[in-house]
Amino acid sequence: MVSTTYQVQGMTCGHCVNAVSTEIGAIEGVKDVQVDLAAGRVTVTSDQPLSDDAVRAAVDEAGYELAGA
Known part of the structure; x- marks a missing residue:
């Protein structure tokens, strides 16, 4: 397992958390998604390392922006 x-x-509310969790959770190999709303951090546990492009696309689909990566 890999955690990133x-x-x-x-992200500003519970709806944001749900949207991001749902989209990232749909990526193949993702086992768990934990969102820290106050810090703006999302920790993803997966079978293998995920491509930043796949995570960025999922976050974009949810209506938010992946910083950095």
């Missing part, structure tokens, strides 16, 4: 933390900009 991403910084996500624009």
Whole structure:
């Protein structure tokens, strides 16, 4: 298992958390998604390392922006 933390900009409420969790959770191999709303961090546990492009696309689909990566 691999755990990776991403910084996500624009999340402000529970709906944001659900949207990001759902989209990232749909990526193949993802086992768990934990969102720290106050810090704007999303920790993803997966079978293998995920491509930053796949995570960025999922975050974009949810309506938010992946910072950094």
